[in-house]
Amino acid sequence: MQKITFLLLLFTAGIFSQTIQMPDIPEDGITYQTKTLNSAIPICSPAPPEPGDYIVEMYDGYGDGWQSTGIEVCIDANCQDVTLASGNFAEYTVSVPDGTGTLSWDWAGDDYPNEVFLVVYAPDGSLLFFGTGLPPDQMSLYQNGAYPESVWNETFLDETSPNYGNHIVMSVGLLPITFCELTDNWDFSGISHEAEVEVTMIPIENSSYSSSEYPNTTHVKSFLSGDQSVVQFPGFTSSGYTYNGENSIINSNYSTALTIMPYPFSVGDSHSDAVYNIPFDCAICPPEMYRDHEVTTQALGSGTVTMPDGSIYNNVVLVQHDAIFSDAQTGSDPCITARTSYFWWAEDLGIPLIETYSQVTYGACDFPSAQFTRFYAGDPLSTTNAEILDMRIYPNPVNGNYVTIQSPIQGLKEVEVYTITGRKLLQTVLTDDQLDVSSFNSGFYVVKVTINGQSKLSKLVVR
Numbered sequence: 001m002q003k004i005t006f007l008l009l010l011f012t013a014g015i016f017s018q019t020i021q022m023p024d025i026p027e028d029g030i031t032y033q034t035k036t037l038n039s040a041i042p043i044c045s046p047a048p049p050e051p052g053d054y055i056v057e058m059y060d061g062y063g064d065g066w067q068s069t070g071i072e073v074c075i076d077a078n079c080q081d082v083t084l085a086s087g088n089f090a091e092y093t094v095s096v097p098d099g100t101g102t103l104s105w106d107w108a109g110d111d112y113p114n115e116v117f118l119v120v121y122a123p124d125g126s127l128l129f130f131g132t133g134l135p136p137d138q139m140s141l142y143q144n145g146a147y148p149e150s151v152w153n154e155t156f157l158d159e160t161s162p163n164y165g166n167h168i169v170m171s172v173g174l175l176p177i178t179f180c181e182l183t184d185n186w187d188f189s190g191i192s193h194e195a196e197v198e199v200t201m202i203p204i205e206n207s208s209y210s211s212s213e214y215p216n217t218t219h220v221k222s223f224l225s226g227d228q229s230v231v232q233f234p235g236f237t238s239s240g241y242t243y244n245g246e247n248s249i250i251n252s253n254y255s256t257a258l259t260i261m262p263y264p265f266s267v268g269d270s271h272s273d274a275v276y277n278i279p280f281d282c283a284i285c286p287p288e289m290y291r292d293h294e295v296t297t298q299a300l301g302s303g304t305v306t307m308p309d310g311s312i313y314n315n316v317v318l319v320q321h322d323a324i325f326s327d328a329q330t331g332s333d334p335c336i337t338a339r340t341s342y343f344w345w346a347e348d349l350g351i352p353l354i355e356t357y358s359q360v361t362y363g364a365c366d367f368p369s370a371q372f373t374r375f376y377a378g379d380p381l382s383t384t385n386a387e388i389l390d391m392r393i394y395p396n397p398v399n400g401n402y403v404t405i406q407s408p409i410q411g412l413k414e415v416e417v418y419t420i421t422g423r424k425l426l427q428t429v430l431t432d433d434q435l436d437v438s439s440f441n442s443g444f445y446v447v448k449v450t451i452n453g454q455s456k457l458s459k460l461v462v463r
Helices: 149-157
Strands: 006-010 030-037 044-046 052-060 070-075 078-082 089-096 103-108 116-121 127-132 177-182 185-187 195-203 219-225 228-237 240-247 250-262 270-282 289-306 312-329 335-345 354-363 370-378 392-394 402-406 413-419 424-430 434-436 443-451 454-462
Touching: 052 070, 070 089, 195 370, 195 413, 228 250, 250 289, 250 312, 392 454, 424 434
Parallel strands: 006 177, 185 289
Antiparallel strands: 030 195, 030 370, 044 177, 052 089, 052 116, 070 078, 070 103, 116 127, 195 219, 219 228, 228 240, 240 250, 250 270, 270 289, 289 312, 312 335, 335 354, 354 370, 392 402, 402 434, 413 424, 413 443, 443 454
16 A cells, blocks of 8 residues: 655744746846655654544444554654454544653554544544544445444534645545644755656747736746656746646646735735636546646745755745646546645745645546655856856858857857757857757757856747
8 A cells, every 4th residue: 555644733932924027037048956855754844743542433434444544653763553354333442651761553464454443542532543444425334324424524524623625645545644833944965866857948929839828827847857858838927826737647728717826925825726627638538628727826935945055045935725626528537637736935046946746646547556756956058147248149040051150259158959858969169159049849948058157048949
């Protein structure tokens, strides 16, 4: 069974306020270097658990116990297995003494029957968490009476209940769960990456896509995800950051912009938005597919981030982003993807300084759960901090085999050529003004020229 760790945040004083503003993306576009790994990273530090008696209620819909499945409860290094040996209900008490450093809950055993259900109450009697093997919209357990109606009502129906909305485990159906305290100092210096990926962001008017076709899009974001080329259509305006579709495994174009977060977006702010019945297609999809896309975003805190390479960023804002994608043909059951992401936003970056997410699918599909993390590692195509080179490239567009790179600055010309997806095609040094483009396919390219420390980016169109 593949596991996903979900974090319950305990908000504390001492986290200072900060605000996210519209990023300053260079006019000619930019390619960000990133480092990735196929797992999620923690966003907070462990908090000491509340001492006292925790009540564990275990239910079974078939009345034959939990079989080979149980719960492993660890109080510091002392772990015990708790299970429902037979029947349809049992209650256990887990006593946590003063001075306990960590308290963890995890599934024990490889088998996890869908009929089992777990409820855990904190020492003060409040609902701590509960979970089952099925997501909320698929639960036959409710009809079978495998768990108490009161838990369902106070968590999903009764908006006046203090436990309303507390279904962190049920919504994903997986443990372990970690209780932790939000920090203002995130240190990721010990994390090793698995791959390096370039992420390119260029204005849509400099791309091969039309702003009339994607009217809410300001930039085209492109990168590789494994072997899959991904193109996304974000919008950055003074009023907010929007998402407008993608060309990847699926192809979609949002006629109405989906606002991920408005600008300015400050710690403590939250935002929700949704778009419905967005048509899309894909290579393995049946015809007439439609997507509902719902998002909730909250700025949790801000502070200092230490990156894997040791570089330090201040005034970084941590944002939690929850997204639900419901994909289906009209009248059919949807395939639902639930993704929880955390973004650390630094000033003037068009991508998060760090992004990490966990996602699961359910409904009319059964894809493996997934985790992913991306760290920003530099922007080799940025000329923001460099002296701008006086330079021009002609002819542009070019129909022939060569272009001329002309500059009044004397010296060797260091030339880098990138595709719009950020893939480096060419790196060379010219002693004259001629660049051979005969091997380039028709399309749009970004050319970076550096002479004696002065650089300039230019768009090049090859016909």
